[in-house]
Amino acid sequence: MKIEGKDCRALWLENSIVKFIDQRKLPYKLEIFSAKTVDDVAFAIKDMVVRGAPAIGAAAVYGMALGKKDLQKTAEKLRATRPTAYDLFYAIEYMIEQITNGKDEFDAATKYVEDIVQRCKKIGEYGEKLIKNGMKILTHCNAGALATVDYGTALAPFRVAYRKGKDFFVYVDETRPRCQGLLTAWELHQEGIKHAVIADNAAGYFMKNGEIDLVITGADRIAKNGDFANKIGTYEKAVLAKENDIPFYVAAPVSTFDNSIEDGSKIIIEERGRSELAEINGKKVMPDWTTVKNPAFDVTPKAYVAGYITEEGIIKNKYV
Amino acid sequence: MKIEGKDCRALWLENSIVKFIDQRKLPYKLEIFSAKTVDDVAFAIKDMVVRGAPAIGAAAVYGMALGKKDLQKTAEKLRATRPTAYDLFYAIEYMIEQITNGKDEFDAATKYVEDIVQRCKKIGEYGEKLIKNGMKILTHCNAGALATVDYGTALAPFRVAYRKGKDFFVYVDETRPRCQGLLTAWELHQEGIKHAVIADNAAGYFMKNGEIDLVITGADRIAKNGDFANKIGTYEKAVLAKENDIPFYVAAPVSTFDNSIEDGSKIIIEERGRSELAEINGKKVMPDWTTVKNPAFDVTPKAYVAGYITEEGIIKNKYV
Numbered sequence: 102m103k104i105e106g107k108d109c110r111a112l113w114l115e116n117s118i119v120k121f122i123d124q125r126k127l128p129y130k131l132e133i134f135s136a137k138t139v140d141d142v143a144f145a146i147k148d149m150v151v152r153g154a155p156a157i158g159a160a161a162v163y164g165m166a167l168g169k170k171d172l173q174k175t176a177e178k179l180r181a182t183r184p185t186a187y188d189l190f191y192a193i194e195y196m197i198e199q200i201t202n203g204k205d206e207f208d209a210a211t212k213y214v215e216d217i218v219q220r221c222k223k224i225g226e227y228g229e230k231l232i233k234n235g236m237k238i239l240t241h242c243n244a245g246a247l248a249t250v251d252y253g254t255a256l257a258p259f260r261v262a263y264r265k266g267k268d269f270f271v272y273v274d275e276t277r278p279r280c281q282g283l284l285t286a287w288e289l290h291q292e293g294i295k296h297a298v299i300a301d302n303a304a305g306y307f308m309k310n311g312e313i314d315l316v317i318t319g320a321d322r323i324a325k326n327g328d329f330a331n332k333i334g335t336y337e338k339a340v341l342a343k344e345n346d347i348p349f350y351v352a353a354p355v356s357t358f359d360n361s362i363e364d365g366s367k368i369i370i371e372e373r374g375r376s377e378l379a380e381i382n383g384k385k386v387m388p389d390w391t392t393v394k395n396p397a398f399d400v401t402p403k404a405y406v407a408g409y410i411t412e413e414g415i416i417k418n419k420y421v
Numbered sequence: 422m423k424i425e426g427k428d429c430r431a432l433w434l435e436n437s438i439v440k441f442i443d444q445r446k447l448p449y450k451l452e453i454f455s456a457k458t459v460d461d462v463a464f465a466i467k468d469m470v471v472r473g474a475p476a477i478g479a480a481a482v483y484g485m486a487l488g489k490k491d492l493q494k495t496a497e498k499l500r501a502t503r504p505t506a507y508d509l510f511y512a513i514e515y516m517i518e519q520i521t522n523g524k525d526e527f528d529a530a531t532k533y534v535e536d537i538v539q540r541c542k543k544i545g546e547y548g549e550k551l552i553k554n555g556m557k558i559l560t561h562c563n564a565g566a567l568a569t570v571d572y573g574t575a576l577a578p579f580r581v582a583y584r585k586g587k588d589f590f591v592y593v594d595e596t597r598p599r600c601q602g603l604l605t606a607w608e609l610h611q612e613g614i615k616h617a618v619i620a621d622n623a624a625g626y627f628m629k630n631g632e633i634d635l636v637i638t639g640a641d642r643i644a645k646n647g648d649f650a651n652k653i654g655t656y657e658k659a660v661l662a663k664e665n666d667i668p669f670y671v672a673a674p675v676s677t678f679d680n681s682i683e684d685g686s687k688i689i690i691e692e693r694g695r696s697e698l699a700e701i702n703g704k705k706v707m708p709d710w711t712t713v714k715n716p717a718f719d720v721t722p723k724a725y726v727a728g729y730i731t732e733e734g735i736i737k738n739k740y741v
Contacts, residue, residue: 303719306657
């Protein structure tokens with residue numbers, strides 16, 4: 102991704118130090134967090150200096166490389182950071198295997214990270230074909246380079262299309278409660294891609310007025326039948342897209358397909374705390390007596406999906 | 422409406438002083454703004470101490486009563502406060518006519534205000550019939566007593582049902598950008614009605630999970646064919662309600678029907694400023710470089726409406 106005009110990543114290795122774009126400070130300030138030890142890396146994951154499953158996996162492989170001397174203890178520390186992150190555990194196991202088999206720890210880590218980046222780039226190359234000059238495209242939440250080391254998933258097609266010289270405009274849902282749309286806006290702003298943030302309430306208005314031609318979002322988990330879980334509000338946008346005959350695409354690596362889940366009804370949705378809705382960046386935006394309900398994700402049935410943009414190509418949804 | 426357990430209104434007359442619930446302070450603090458002069462009343466309207474077309478009309482009739490001695494000058498001052506408010510002009514003309522015809526100014530003002538309150542009460546009585554024990558009901562924005570002197574429009578059925586002893590639960594959309602859902606939450610909290618505020622993104626989730634049985638919103642303007650304009654996001658909720666077979670009702674006095682407008686396509690939507698989205702209560706929630714688009718209202722086609730709850734009864738929409 103471009104940051105202040107230069108090529109950059111969400112995290113990278115530099116002289117045996119793991120450098121992170123500090124996502125706790127975004128979109129307000131660009132700061133680099135330097136992790137010199139395994140403890141620093143564990144802190145970065147736990148405190149959300151880095152977020153997004155693929156980027157957390159990348160942090161873990163670098164952490165394992167730094168802590169090679171006591172592999173089991175390193176693994177233990179890293180596993181304890183975000184106990185529900187699948188990529189984290191996968192990355193740790195991968196490094197244990199590589200190092201145990203005598204592979205160089207930094208080579209192994211680099212290979213893991215480059216693999217993530219290449220998959221995202223491929224998603225961008227396939228997805229780019231959907232973007233025509235003059236299009237207006239909606240995205241929800243942040244499925245960007247910040248979450249995936251580089252390119253992003255939903256944002257990868259935008260990057261590739263822009264770098265090929267295509268002219269298009271992105272509508273960015275604010276994505277309450279956590280306002281991750283602002284991270285997307287920050288990435289697009291850095292890249293130079295034309296965009297505007299809108300209230301989540303306004304997406305339907307723009308769709309109905311013919312001002313949105315395409316929707317691309319990410320996915321947290323895709324069931325065997327194509328139903329998928331993603332940030333709360335994704336289902337709303339998918340229903341509105343269908344009602345207005347706008348194609349809705351999901352961009353995700355094939356590893357997001359979880360064949361152990363038959364359909365979306367089996368996906369359990371996390372209800373999160375009150376403060377996510379009642380505060381923005383630590384500032385109160387609701388009075389103390391306010392009662393809230395805060396589901397963090399929703400499930401969108403496959404019937405609303407035009408296709409899945411993966412690193413192996415676009416899987417058209419025959420049900421649409 | 423109930424406030425701190427007592428019967429109250431958004432504004433009232435007390436010893437020739439117009440008292441307002443200061444809506445600039447809500448939902449954080451309950452403060453009374455006292456207007457002793459026409460200038461005070463004009464300030465209250467202009468500075469949004471009072472908001473909502475019917476409540477502004479009520480403020481205007483009280484203002485005219487206070488400034489009876491120089492009717493034309495009073496009318497001029499009040500007309501200049503909110504130049505697009507239809508109820509404001511209507512209320513001023515009404516008072517000029519009444520006073521010119523020798524009617525007592527306070528009697529005339531009281532009659533006007535009681536008429537508004539009675540219409541809202543009637544809306545509540547008709548709408549209450551739609552509410553069954555155990556129902557979960559969604560509302561959007563604030564079509565409450567604060568905007569209409571007492572009862573509200575969309576909130577009137579909740580008040581009447583609650584006072585009859587019905588047991589139900591209200592989901593309140595936050596209603597970004599201006600978060601008027603918090604005013605609704607404040608009214609329900611004061612009344613004792615069970616409710617929770619949700620992110621605008623979450624309404625679809627609850628609908629799909631069978632947790633919403635009914636939707637009631639207000640309307641700013643209803644075209645001859647039944648299409649209606651209301652706060653941004655109303656269209657989204659209406660589409661989602663239809664998709665999930667949930668009846669969607671609009672509560673509004675018959676004066677909201679504007680027969681001079683054939684259909685919704687003739688309603689012009691105001692795009693409002695950046696700060697509404699980028700700030701909440703004067704606190705920045707987006708960085709300075711953020712570009713936004715901020716339509717304030719949307720139009721919902723009649724096909725999504727189950728019926729219109731008015732003071733003359735419920736008009737079922739034959740198109741649904």
